[in-house]
Amino acid sequence: MASGEEDGSLDEKENNNKKRIRSALATAWLTFYNITMTAGWLVLAVAMAKFYIQRGTHKGLYRNISKTLKFFQTFALLEVVHCAVGLVRTSVIVTGVQVSSRIFMVWFVTNSIRQIQNEESVVLFLVVWTVTEITRYSFYTFSLINHLPYFIKWARYNMFIVMYPLGVIGELMTIYSALPYVQRSGMFSLRLPNKYNVSFDYYIFLIIIMLSYIPLFPQLYFHMLRQRRRVLHGEVIVEKDD
Numbered sequence: 001m002a003s004g005e006e007d008g009s010l011d012e013k014e015n016n017n018k019k020r021i022r023s024a025l026a027t028a029w030l031t032f033y034n035i036t037m038t039a040g041w042l043v044l045a046v047a048m049a050k051f052y053i054q055r056g057t058h059k060g061l062y063r064n065i066s067k068t069l070k071f072f073q074t075f076a077l078l079e080v081v082h083c084a085v086g087l088v089r090t091s092v093i094v095t096g097v098q099v100s101s102r103i104f105m106v107w108f109v110t111n112s113i114r115q116i117q118n119e120e121s122v123v124l125f126l127v128v129w130t131v132t133e134i135t136r137y138s139f140y141t142f143s144l145i146n147h148l149p150y151f152i153k154w155a156r157y158n159m160f161i162v163m164y165p166l167g168v169i170g171e172l173m174t175i176y177s178a179l180p181y182v183q184r185s186g187m188f189s190l191r192l193p194n195k196y197n198v199s200f201d202y203y204i205f206l207i208i209i210m211l212s213y214i215p216l217f218p219q220l221y222f223h224m225l226r227q228r229r230r231v232l233h234g235e236v237i238v239e240k241d242d
């Protein structure tokens, strides 16, 4: 009996140790990830400011920063993984919509359609994303090391009120300006007849994506408003499960 109890408490200790090691590893990984992402978006901010100061125009800016942007925005796919494996307490769906819409904007719109890269709307969403991500990733980093300055917490849960709609305007205007080029070139589209017997019209697809902002964006925005009430005003919020 005594040896059974001892065995039980040894198992419990071993389990606790394993949990501690796992949580230390998770914190170490997240700290590394958030520092890398903060640094990446800071590099982008400096590159954009330098470009504008030296050239006095936004023309050519996207080309100049595109490699760094593609790398760090694609790296953000790991955020969906973090939620899926339970490393962070965030909804996979909310994060998935946010990250996939950004990846889509970068790879399948701005990067693929050279004619729109100098649009002012591209600069708008680039600046908005950059400011948002520097704030967001530094918020996570300082939270993980338990040294969160209040102004970063304040900025994380207030700036989005203006930044989110501005980012959406930039993105929608960019997709809108891409429509004529997509229609003319027929890019990424599949016309019948073909051996797969399927058709796909990228022009229509882009219009559907634009329309999908109407139901999806409010969900992200209200999610952030709930997070704001929880973090800044200590309200207990019960979120629906994924």
Ligand SMILES: CCCCCCCCCCCCC/C=C/C(=O)SCCNC(=O)CCNC(=O)[C@H](O)C(C)(C)COP(=O)(O)OP(=O)(O)OC[C@H]1O[C@@H](n2cnc3c(N)ncnc32)[C@H](O)[C@@H]1OP(=O)(O)O
Pocket: 030, 034, 088, 089, 090, 091, 094, 095, 097, 098, 099, 100, 101, 104, 128, 129, 132, 136, 140, 143, 144, 159, 160, 163, 164, 165, 166, 167, 168, 171, 209, 212, 213, 216, 217, 220, 223, 224, 227
């Ligand atoms: C095929 C194509 C599909 C296209 C679909 C198109 C439709 C698209 C419609 C929508 C379009 C949106 C366009 C977006 C534009 C912009 O981004 S504009 C710029 C403004 N943007 C923002 O302000 C972004 C705001 N978004 C976010 O912050 C996130 O992406 C979020 C997922 C929406 C919300 O984040 P969430 O994680 O839920 O909130 P937090 O309060 O920050 O975190 C919750 C808890 O999780 C912890 N955590 C999360 N991530 C980390 C991490 N990396 N490291 C450590 N910890 C993390 C966080 O600390 C919180 O912990 P607790 O406080 O303990 O709960």
